[in-house]
Amino acid sequence: MSEGGALARLLAVQDLDTSITQLQHRRVALAEKAGLTALEMTLAALASERVGAAARRAELVAVQKDLEAQIAVISERRGGIEQRMYAARGSSTRDLQAMDEEVRHLTQRRAELEELELVAMVDQEPIDAELAVLAARAAPLEAQVTTVRAEVETGQAQIDAELATAVSARAAEAAELPTALADRYETLRQRLKGTGAARLTGHRCEGCHLELSAVEVERLRALPPDTVVTCDQCGRILVPV
Numbered sequence: 001m002s003e004g005g006a007l008a009r010l011l012a013v014q015d016l017d018t019s020i021t022q023l024q025h026r027r028v029a030l031a032e033k034a035g036l037t038a039l040e041m042t043l044a045a046l047a048s049e050r051v052g053a054a055a056r057r058a059e060l061v062a063v064q065k066d067l068e069a070q071i072a073v074i075s076e077r078r079g080g081i082e083q084r085m086y087a088a089r090g091s092s093t094r095d096l097q098a099m100d101e102e103v104r105h106l107t108q109r110r111a112e113l114e115e116l117e118l119v120a121m122v123d124q125e126p127i128d129a130e131l132a133v134l135a136a137r138a139a140p141l142e143a144q145v146t147t148v149r150a151e152v153e154t155g156q157a158q159i160d161a162e163l164a165t166a167v168s169a170r171a172a173e174a175a176e177l178p179t180a181l182a183d184r185y186e187t188l189r190q191r192l193k194g195t196g197a198a199r200l201t202g203h204r205c206e207g208c209h210l211e212l213s214a215v216e217v218e219r220l221r222a223l224p225p226d227t228v229v230t231c232d233q234c235g236r237i238l239v240p241v
């Protein structure tokens with residue numbers, strides 16, 4: 001294989017590398033372009049609002065349950081005392097008065113706790129309304145996300161197929177390059193934003209888009225076709241076409 005053939009092959013590798021990079025960028029940009037990223041962010045914000053509201057509601061429910069438990073204990077104690085009062089007709093007036101006093105005290109305490117329980121229940125109402133609003137806002141967005149995500153996945157699958165073809169074509173071409181040329185190309189490519197080899201079209205280097213002097217172009221075109229030269233301006237391997 002001649003060097004001229006090697007340089008033509010190098011350009012083929014460069015073109016495939018450029019295509020692969022473009023496809024990878026397109027793949028990454030797909031979700032954003034389709035609006036999926038924005039939708040997902042909106043939904044995430046709604047979800048976090050819902051979590052916050054649900055936590056506030058759970059706190060109130062816990063308070064309510066705790067009050068209910070306290071109320072149950074008080075009711076049981078009051079019931080016990082009342083039974084003792086009915087059963088203790090022979091008790092002293094003083095004992096009956098003490099029991100009566102405790103029943104009144106427990107009744108009052110229970111009323112206070114029931115008032116607090118009512119507050120805890122009433123406070124849940126605006127949160128329930130808030131949760132309903134958040135759920136209503138999220139529902140159409142969730143449906144939209146499902147549709148858009150499916151579109152993005154279809155687009156990604158198409159790009160993946162193109163990528164697989166390009167990657168295997170690139171591997172086949174690169175395998176045929178002389179090792180020294182391949183290494184030099186890789187080094188330049190990493191240093192120069194993905195482009196290690198460029199066409200010389202007329203007087204212009206397609207790598208840096210600068211014009212070479214007529215004298216320099218004449219000199220390059222007169223070289224034997226197997227000569228590897230680089231652009232004076234950008235340092236890329238320059239291939240006259």
Ligand SMILES: [Zn+2]
Binds near residue numbers: 198207209210233236
């Ligand atoms: Zn250049």
